[in-house]
Amino acid sequence: MTLLDTIKIALEALRLNALRTALAMLGIIIGVASVIAMASISAGASKQIEDVINNLGSNVLFARPGSSRMGGRMGGAGSSLPFTDGDVAAIKQQIPEVAAVSGESRSAGAVVYGNKNWLTSFQGVNAAFHDVRNWHVSTGNGRELTDDDIRRKGKVAVIGQTVARELFGDTSPLGERIRLKNVPFTVVGILDKKGQSGMGNDQDDTILVPLSTARMRLERSGGPVPNAVEIMLISVENGADMSVVQADIEDLLMKRRNVRPGAQPDFDVRNMAEFIATRTATQSTLGLLLAAAAAISLIVGGIGIMNIMLVSVTERTREIGLRMAVGARERDILVQFLVEATTLCLIGGIIGLIIGSIGAGLFAKLGNWPVLVDPMFVAIGIVGSAGVGLFFGFYPARRASRMNPIDALRFE
Amino acid sequence: MSNPKKAVIEARGLTRHYVQGGETIRALDGVDVTIHEGEFVAVMGPSGSGKSTFMNMCGALDRPTSGSIKVGGAELSGLDNDALAELRNRVIGFVFQQFNLLPRTSALHNVMLPLRYRGSLPADAEERCLKALDQVELAGRASHSPNELSGGQQQRVAIARALVNEPELILADEPTGALDSHTTEEVLKLFQRLNAAGMTIVMVTHDAEVAAYAGRCLYFRDGNIVEDTAAAKERAAS
Numbered sequence: 022m023t024l025l026d027t028i029k030i031a032l033e034a035l036r037l038n039a040l041r042t043a044l045a046m047l048g049i050i051i052g053v054a055s056v057i058a059m060a061s062i063s064a065g066a067s068k069q070i071e072d073v074i075n076n077l078g079s080n081v082l083f084a085r086p087g088s089s090r091m092g093g094r095m096g097g098a099g100s101s102l103p104f105t106d107g108d109v110a111a112i113k114q115q116i117p118e119v120a121a122v123s124g125e126s127r128s129a130g131a132v133v134y135g136n137k138n139w140l141t142s143f144q145g146v147n148a149a150f151h152d153v154r155n156w157h158v159s160t161g162n163g164r165e166l167t168d169d170d171i172r173r174k175g176k177v178a179v180i181g182q183t184v185a186r187e188l189f190g191d192t193s194p195l196g197e198r199i200r201l202k203n204v205p206f207t208v209v210g211i212l213d214k215k216g217q218s219g220m221g222n223d224q225d226d227t228i229l230v231p232l233s234t235a236r237m238r239l240e241r242s243g244g245p246v247p248n249a250v251e252i253m254l255i256s257v258e259n260g261a262d263m264s265v266v267q268a269d270i271e272d273l274l275m276k277r278r279n280v281r282p283g284a285q286p287d288f289d290v291r292n293m294a295e296f297i298a299t300r301t302a303t304q305s306t307l308g309l310l311l312a313a314a315a316a317i318s319l320i321v322g323g324i325g326i327m328n329i330m331l332v333s334v335t336e337r338t339r340e341i342g343l344r345m346a347v348g349a350r351e352r353d354i355l356v357q358f359l360v361e362a363t364t365l366c367l368i369g370g371i372i373g374l375i376i377g378s379i380g381a382g383l384f385a386k387l388g389n390w391p392v393l394v395d396p397m398f399v400a401i402g403i404v405g406s407a408g409v410g411l412f413f414g415f416y417p418a419r420r421a422s423r424m425n426p427i428d429a430l431r432f433e
Numbered sequence: 434m435s436n437p438k439k440a441v442i443e444a445r446g447l448t449r450h451y452v453q454g455g456e457t458i459r460a461l462d463g464v465d466v467t468i469h470e471g472e473f474v475a476v477m478g479p480s481g482s483g484k485s486t487f488m489n490m491c492g493a494l495d496r497p498t499s500g501s502i503k504v505g506g507a508e509l510s511g512l513d514n515d516a517l518a519e520l521r522n523r524v525i526g527f528v529f530q531q532f533n534l535l536p537r538t539s540a541l542h543n544v545m546l547p548l549r550y551r552g553s554l555p556a557d558a559e560e561r562c563l564k565a566l567d568q569v570e571l572a573g574r575a576s577h578s579p580n581e582l583s584g585g586q587q588q589r590v591a592i593a594r595a596l597v598n599e600p601e602l603i604l605a606d607e608p609t610g611a612l613d614s615h616t617t618e619e620v621l622k623l624f625q626r627l628n629a630a631g632m633t634i635v636m637v638t639h640d641a642e643v644a645a646y647a648g649r650c651l652y653f654r655d656g657n658i659v660e661d662t663a664a665a666k667e668r669a670a671s
Contacts, residue, residue: 033537348521350550430533
């Protein structure tokens with residue numbers, strides 16, 4: 022008996038009970054579809070994080086006050102004193118490998134244009150922001166912030182794409198007056214589209230103003246230090262050893278903030294890549310959990326297959342008896358039912374694959390989420406469903422093959 | 434009696450006991466019988482007489498508890514399950530009361546079933562199936578599935594299936610039990626024709642009229658043969 026013949030017999034048996042076959046397959050379809058969708062979505066997320074790293078550049082350091090280390094009685098992040106313009110200048114001047122430093126402070130509030138208003142985040146930045154963040158204003162969309170704007174404390178703003186769309190629609194925002202906390206600013210540029218951050222928030226929903234202006238006009242006055250800077254983004258020259266530069270910056274800041282050498286620093290300097298790596302680890306844990314959930318649904322599907330195969334074996338007892346009487350060996354019967362279970366699962370798997378891919382595609386389209394359908398997942402889906410068929414089909418097939426032909430032939 | 438023909442079935446002290454609910458059932462209790470090539474034998478007896486167990490033995494579906502039975506020259510008690518399957522495939526053709534055809538499968542493919550279990554399908558499989566169908570005068574219905582055939586035709590397809598591997602022996606278990614009197618006669622005449630052409634046939638029946646078509650009759654009771662018409666003839670002759 023050739024394998025092809027056996028598969029034909031299996032398909033025939035499945036066709037004769039179309040409804041039952043469909044119901045039995047449903048578990049496998051759902052299982053494989055969720056495996057494919059989950060794998061594609063979480064692979065897309067990892068891909069996006071990679072993109073973020075590439076986008077920011079792996080040569081960016083991130084400094085903020087307050088330690089994230091959980092030692093002793095340290096306060097939470099941001100509880101210690103902020104940096105200052107002096108720190109920004111010192112890093113730029115004293116560490117030769119540093120290409121640019123962007124001091125930033127952030128706040129949030131409503132922006133008003135005409136009769137429209139929009140709640141967004143304000144970032145007070147230096148001109149270095151555009152280079153460090155690698156986030157520019159394309160020609161035709163106005164200009165970027167300049168050192169001159171910072172010096173003059175100019176009331177100018179560069180707005181993100183989301184803000185531009187929400188406030189101005191199709192009209193050009195350039196040269197228009199917007200009000201932030203009742204202070205009028207002139208829109209001088211529109212940032213390029215950046216999309217979602219690795220954490221899922223819309224990076225284009227922001228407004229850039231000169232850091233000096235922000236300090237004077239947008240933030241409550243009388244902070245603990247003059248010329249405060251909340252965070253610093255530091256880009257390092259290509260080819261420089263990041264960990265050495267990181268240590269140099271830490272030493273410099275320790276000195277400037279009067280922390281004794283060897284003591285716990287009251288600030289935190291981190292490599293952007295490692296910052297993101299932490300989140301990648303979270304993502305992959307999540308992906309693992311989803312994969313486990315999907316695997317469980319495959320197992321449940323497999324139990325459904327086993328159930329249906331047991332029913333089929335019982336129903337076809339006389340057929341099994343006949344086959345044995347005309348010369349089928351135990352192995353022939355075993356193979357026949359294994360092929361049947363595997364075919365059932367494979368068809369379910371392929372349908373699941375299609376549904377899963379469509380689902381992932383829809384998710385990508387509607388959720389604006391990066392999705393990656395890897396050919397590897399397709400292979401895993403097919404091999405996995407065939408494996409489920411073999412595993413859960415084995416017991417029913419073995420039961421069929423162990424039947425006593427005499428009893429099987431007389432079965433009513 | 435001297436018979437130069439070879440023995441297809443040869444039972445010596447054939448015994449088969451079952452244990453059921455702690456009680457031993459002596460289904461066959463020391464049966465001695467020889468069935469030679471070219472015989473048409475009817476096996477009769479009330480239910481529980483052991484005739485079905487005897488048929489299972491002849492069909493290589495079961496092994497004796499003690500004693501010996503040779504089918505086509507092979508001693509069953511020495512064979513494993515695969516060897517028994519091979520024996521059923523090559524030496525024996527089965528015909529059942531309920532025909533046992535695969536539904537929604539053409540007559541031709543039903544007949545082909547034993548050929549499929551031969552290891553590899555012979556190149557002339559289809560020809561051989563058509564030849565077997567021709568022997569039962571159903572060559573014209575090769576493409577019909579069982580539900581398009583009458584009961585008598587279905588049984589003839591089953592007989593063609595039994596013939597396709599050119600067995601040494603046809604075992605028929607109540608082959609006319611599900612047929613009306615007209616088709617019963619048709620099937621039995623077919624058996625007689627096949628027998629005349631040299632086929633050995635062993636047929637279980639409880640109907641004396643059906644048994645009358647056979648050349649020899651074995652009556653079973655309580656696990657033994659109580660009457661063998663061949664032996665009776667021998668006695669009468671002596």
